[in-house]
Amino acid sequence: MKTVRTVIFAEGSFADDIHCKTGYGVLRYAPDTVVAVIDSQLAGRDAYEISRLGRGIPVVSDLTSALRFEPNRLLIGVAPAGGALPESWRQEILFALRKGLEVLNGLHTILSEDKEFVEAAETGGARIIDLRKEPDDLDVALCRAQRVEANVVLTVGTDCACGKMTTALEMLYEARRRGIPSDFCATGQTGIAIAGWGISVDHVLSDFTAGAAERLVLEAGADKNVKLILVEGQGALAQPVYSGVMLSLMHGSLPDNMILCHQANQQLVELVDRPMPPLAEHISLYEESMRIIKPAKVRAISLKTRGMDENEARRVIEETAIEAGLPVTDPVRFGSGVLLDAVLNDCPQKVPLSGEMAHIDLNPPF
């Protein structure tokens, strides 16, 4: 297998960990595969200075400058709101394809459906991998995920970009360290880039979003050895832009347990600038929205304390634990053991669905 040598395209956004979350995710969980980051405004710096990730990885001004590191992949590491391709990026991506770099694209814009990109890929002998392109044969969700025997854990949140993917991955790695056979269901472009499989549910037709989540859980659960399935949540019930996606994930994956992810001290809900509701309201809404289908509790809170010093982080974790009456930690800073304990201890058995179950017709997603 050829070694992956990724250059992360983060033009104009590398200082912004929210817009650049795909890039940050790969820097955090697969830093050895990254050779450079492109952001002309930060060229000459070390990635670590900007992101606290990827020490020793240079930030360069453009792809021409990155070529000396012999990349074989360009990852589009920026996810603008709405997800469409900014036209100003087109030339750089065409250049990458013509130079033979595989392009990993997490945008809503499907590059492999654009004639100019397809021609450039043919010219360079390169592949286009559209991370958000959905399978052709998705179906609706019919509560089939309930048949999976493993403990299914969904990471939910108070907003976008509050650590849902990170928390699921940190819990996955901790579970594997403990010898618990576990799997991760990636539902967004960054998770798919890291895990190597998944479905980007926000690029699925709304009727099939829950079906996509169901299919991922069935696929992970098809391996009967797997005891724990961590499903990456997307959006949030209190984030009107993406609330429907979150509810679809909940009702498609049918979690046994949920972990609520939250950015410490966040005052406003992003994008709509509304006051952030208290944690108790989020927890209640998540549990009530599950209860009408099948019961599932929020077992712990994953708190994002990045940017705080350690004392401040410990203080806010303690305060949050008192406020919510639940275990709380920042899994990046202090490990995810507390979160894993909460889902393993509190829910030793699956709660059966009442009523007649739908027939299972399991096809592997890929």
Add this chain to the structure above:
Amino acid sequence: MKTVRTVIFAEGSFADDIHCKTGYGVLRYAPDTVVAVIDSQLAGRDAYEISRLGRGIPVVSDLTSALRFEPNRLLIGVAPAGGALPESWRQEILFALRKGLEVLNGLHTILSEDKEFVEAAETGGARIIDLRKEPDDLDVALCRAQRVEANVVLTVGTDCACGKMTTALEMLYEARRRGIPSDFCATGQTGIAIAGWGISVDHVLSDFTAGAAERLVLEAGADKNVKLILVEGQGALAQPVYSGVMLSLMHGSLPDNMILCHQANQQLVELVDRPMPPLAEHISLYEESMRIIKPAKVRAISLKTRGMDENEARRVIEETAIEAGLPVTDPVRFGSGVLLDAVLNDCPQKVPLSGEMAHIDLNPPF
């Protein structure tokens, strides 16, 4: 303007008012435009015998038999679960197009993207109208609907096919009878077929579903004379197959008031065969799911009593009113005045959103 002469394609399904709800909707709200219904199993009957709608409209075995009524439009009146085109229908639709009939298609399968249908349409000089094809320039929802001054009413439900479109249309016509300037936002293929505009939100990418609802409300509200906007709900929070679509509609359209639609005596949630939760649980979940964004109450219940005799219908309406503590009626049977009173009397003023509002950039949807 040419008179529309529709033949409704309902092969194998005309006796089933759920799968054939597009056909039933047009028979109910635009019966003068319908010349025949195709269902080979029921050929020779009068449509009214089967559907209690469209008296005098014949059911015929196939399109060849329907041609003597000189149709100029074929409406695909069946909506199978998942919405894909059954291959067995292909020849009949091709035949219609080659004969010059306009085809109105409410399926997820977009006929105008299928080469064989496009060629048949060219042969016959016919149009294909894909009711579910979404606008190309949809964006995410950003609470812009709150800026609309009219009273926005969303019809929600306990399941699919419980009268959400019908209730919104009945309230629209009653409001217009009372001289209240009103508009209707169609969100599904039948509503669009009746109203002549709208967006079929279940054929929109999940990220943009709320944005589609927001756009419809802004478009209706752009006419400052409009005092009442009735938004057609889709799916239900307790129906896991479509719950995400409903939540997206709620958080995109930002209703001031909701009407809960329910099939009287329904014991199981469709598709997943789960026990139907009590009305109080549905109402609580709808109100809580709105409250985290902006308050909106369920003001009344629209009860579908079709198939009951009148005494039984009155009894179940009375019982439901006592159970829920809300006004209840069946708008098809007894008129929608009670429902309209509930949203006009209980909410004279809009409830303002707290926090800073997002910038409005209103583009008309069509």
